[in-house]
Amino acid sequence: MPSTTQVRDWLSARGWKAFAFQRNVWREMRAGHSGLLHATTGAGKTLAVWLGALQAFGDAEAPLSVLWVTPMRALSHDTLLALQDAASTLAPRWTLASRTGDTTSGERASQQRRWPTAIVTTPESLSLMLARADAPDVLKRVRLVVVDEWHELLGTKRGVQLQLALVRLRRWNPALMTWGLSATLANLEEACDTLAPGAVIVRGAQDKKIDIATLLPARIERFAWGGHMGLTMLPAVVELIDTAASSLVFTNTRSQSERWFQALLDARPDWAGTIALHHGSIDAELRRWVEAAMKAGQLKCVVCTASLDLGVDFLPVEQVLQIGSAKGVARLLQRAGRSGHAPGRRSRVTLVPTHSLEIVEASALRAAVEAGRIEPRRPPEAPLDVLVQHLVTVALGGGFTPDELLAEVRTALSYRRLTDESWQWALAFVRHGGESLRAYPDFQRVVPDDAGVWRVPDARLARRHRSNIGTIVSDAxxxxxxxxxxxxxxxxxxxxxxxxxxxxxxxxxxxxxxxxxxxxxxxxxxAKPGRALLPRWNGGQFPISDTLADAMLERFDEAREGRHADREMRFVAPLLKLQADWSALPGSDRLLAEVQTSADGHHLFLYPFAGRTVHLGLGWLLAWRVGRETPATFTVAVNDYGLELLSATEVDWAERLPALLAAVDRTTLRDEVLASLNATELARRRFRQIARIAGLVFQSHPGEVRSQRQLQASASLYFDVFRQHDPGNRLLRQAEEELLSAELDVDALARTLARLAALPLQIQRPARMSPLAFPLFVEMLRERVTTESLAQRLTRALAELEAAAGGQAPKDVGERLAFGQERDKAAPRPRDARARRRRR
Structure with missing residues (x-):
């Protein structure tokens, strides 16, 4: 194994020197300790753990000594190259390979004939290895598991899947070392305990210099709305890209990345061949070419999504541009770190707002970064669909006895409070599908043999399970x-x-x-370019984080006192002044509500600044609480800043709103939220994902591919059968709980209600729509009129508002709405951003 001196010589030959935190990691690894390394992006985390592994047991040639788990298969190739660079000199007898969804069957077969010393893999591929019949013999050799970008997995079911895989590996090798790498975590202790109980925390360099700038438009729009592509900023973005040797342009959706890439080419045809596109749906070979070309300095610009958020080492990148708000501090830091991705280098990120209120978000983001405020990530609590899948996986990988496996599963933090009743239900579910499915052979997946070891005896069911391992659920x-x-x-x-x-x-x-x-x-x-549709991908519409929302309210507090902390806030001062003159500014010490009457009806605009997910639940809840006493019809629209309730009949909000916002205990709130919406249909939609993970329905069978419509129909059938014949089915209960926690975030709603109940209510009755109310008005209109009618309606409304404010309405309303409608067709706003009509 290489000595510390050899490692330092290797670093010195590249002009590097080991940092104190890296030497600390090496000491802990030589002692056999697990740990979590937390350091800024580009600080040298990968080298810290990899060189520690080489020093700890680099003389060994044992197959499968190291598993390096990455959250995205797109990162595996770049990670593999980084590891091979050091291993080729310091451990020349080591063999390394990648094993992900992109690995061909021939490569997999070659690996299995002679397993490499280290494998770069994903949580799904690791679980697939656990499902091998020889898993105990093969995987008991693993001495180290490294989880890269642990923050990306921690709060997800993929992270839970990885937790279960890790406790399985520790059963076979109690001395297993586990190390996690992360750059953006707030709850370090919880993250560390989730990864490996008793692990040490090593804090690395946290003094990364990040320059955060905002690309301001030519003029302030006092009445702006979200939901369009932001292409009005195209000329300024082109100019900024032109001044840098290399740039990454991040967007929040794949459809937006496609549109911006095409717009950049249209604006600068001479850039053809020097700019590229990168997102998760592009072919893996092309993605790898883009990554290699960017690292080699052959590309001037790459337009990308979260596919380049993580891991890939782009040392040549000079600057990062973020189109639209990053919506969270951790996401901004992660993306900013793609530039200057090396120790001691400064990162540069420029925020490109798509509307005026995102300029306030930009200011708040910088303030939160400077204050070191990052969003925490919490691991899910005992998801039974993941547990059910794991039981079948373990049954395939050598089998299990229930009592021993229960003790093992409870060592995973997410299942530490797993009840005996839930465990017995899970066992019954994999044995015969529960009471309602007992008669169907396809659900008799795992049965005990004569020795009491639970296995999968049906080869067909085994193949089907292996083909569908994983917790990533998406459209076909x-x-x-x-x-x-x-x-x-x-x-x-x-x-x-x-x-x-x-x-x-x-x-x-x-x-x-x-x-x-x-x-x-x-x-x-x-085809010849014409009016093009955009591919539709679900996801990518991030809600604003609590941390960012709090920072925005603090910026409003300062503005109310006449203080504008930076150029962004000075730029939006006319908008904020108009908001204050016509109504009032929101703030951390008050709850602003605006009440108006128009030809459309009676409006309540409320500004909790709790994010669109919470606002959706709050809007439904308020409508339901009003409807308990007075039957009424409400239309609800939400965005990240507030919500609108529109009713045909007048409501005395000044009198009723304080009581309607009363905080209640979680159980009562849970029941009220479920009563306030179409909970059955929403739970049915959530159940489709759970059914896929739990093995009730399958994305594909060996030799067969099923359409998404078939999957949805099958899942809905099971949902109805369970509700009618097995109402106590725990997957139904999980669907309801996930609806409340993930889609409606009832815990955040409870915190918001408690916060709002403690604030004085400031009700304003502006003569006309305020700048904060206007984007909610647009959200309401989107669902009620056609694109052409919407453009006409907004043009009139903007003309009237700007005339009252002493300004001039913009002339590109139709153009921006066209871009927005392209987005709507391509990647619709999440359900929580759409206007909803509720009859009470």
Whole structure:
């Protein structure tokens, strides 16, 4: 094994020197300790743990000594190259490989004939290895598991899946070392205990210099709205890219990245070949080419999504641009760290607001970064669908006895409070599907043998389970390829299903014409650019975080006192002044409400600044609480800053709102929230995901691919059967709990109600719509009128408001709405951002 001197010589030959935190990691690893290394992006975390591994047991050639787990398979190639660089000199006999969803069957077979010393993998591929019949013999050799970007997994079911895999590996090797790497965590102790109980925390360099700038528009818009692509900022973005040698342009959605990439090419055709597109649906080979070209300095700009948030070492990147708000401090830090990605280098990120209120978010983000305020991530509590999947996986990987496995599972932090009743239910579910499915052989997946060891005796069911391991649930995707056979990318099945032959859409930076579809393949050819649709991908619409919302309210407090802390706040001063003149400014010490009457009805605009998810639940709750006493029809619209309730009949909000906002205990609030909305249909939708993870429905069978419509129909059938014949089914209960926690965030709603109940209520009755009310008005209109009518309606409204404010309405309303509608067709706003009509 290499000595510390050899390691230091290797570093010195590259002009580097070991940092104190890296030497600390090496000492802990030589002592056999597990740990969590927390340091800024680009500080040298990967080298700290990898060089520690080489020093701890680099002389060994044992197969599968190290498993390096990355949250994204797109990172595996870059990670593998980084590890090979050091191993080739310090441990030349070591062999390294990648094993992810992108690994071919031939590569997998080659690995299994002679396992590499270290493998870079994902949580899903690790669970697939646990499902091998020889898993105990193969995986008991593992001496170290490294979890890269632990913060990305911690608060998800994928993180729970990894927790269960780790406790399984520790059963086979109690001396297993586990190390996590993270740059953006607030709850370090909880994160460390979740990864490995008793592990040490090593804090690395936290003094990363980050320059956060905002690209301000030519003029302030006092009446702005969200939901468009932000392409009015295109000329300024082009100019900024032109001044730098290399840039990453982050967007929050894949459809937005496609549109911006095409817009940049249209603006600068001479950049063709020097700018590229990168997101998760682009073919893996093309993604790797983009990453390699960027590292080699061959590309001037890459337009990307969260696919480049993590891990990939882009040392040449000079600057990062974020289109629209990052919506969270941790996400901004992660993306900013893609530039200057090396110890001692300064990172540069420029925020490109898509509307005026995002300029306040930009100011608040910088303040939160300077104060070191980062959002915590909490591990899920005992998800039974993940447990059920794990039971089948373990049964395939050598089998289990229930009592021993229960003790093992309870060592995973997410299952530390798993009840005996839930455990017995899970066992019954994998044995015969529970009471309502007992008669169906397909659900008799795991049965005890004569020795009491639970195994999967049916080879067909075993193959089916292995084909569907994982907790990532998304719409079925189709491969898009040219008629000549060249594969371009993948796109959601629902998008292709809406197209007919001859339709044109943008994908991979190309205008493509659909020729035909066969199975799950869409054949296309290059088309002349025209009005293009955009591929639809779910997700990517991030709600504002509590940390950022609090920082925004603090900025409003300062503005109310006449203090404008930075150029962003000075720039939006006219907007804030108009808000204060016509109504009032929100703040951390008051709850602002605005009451108005118009031709549309009676409006309540409320500004809790709790994020769109909480506002959705709060809007439904308020409507329901009013409806208990007075039947009324309400339409609800929300955004990250507030909510609007529109009713046909007048409500005395000044008198009723304090009581309506009363905080209650969680159980009462839970019942009220469920009563206030179509909980059955929302729970049914949530159940589809749970059914997929638990093995009730399958994305695919060996030799068969099922459409998303088939999956949804199957899941809905089980949902109805359970409700009718097995109402105590714990997966039904989990669907309800996940609806409350994940989609409506009832705990955050409870905290918000408690906060609002303690604040004085300031009710304003402005003569006209305020700048804060206008974006909620737009959200309400989006669901009620066509694009053309919406443009006409907004043009009139803006003209009237600007005239009253002494200004001039913008002339590009229709253009911006067109971009917004493209986004709506391509990647619709989440359900919580849409206007909802509720009859009480």
């Amino acid at each position: 995707v189709m491969s898009v390829q040219f008629l000549g056979g060249g594969r371009i990318a993948t796109v959601e099945e629902n998008f292709i299903a809406r197209l007919k032959a001859g339709d044109v859409f943008l994908l991979g930076g190309r205008a493509l014409e659909l020729v035909r579809t066969e199975g799950l393949t869409a054949y296309v050819r290059v």
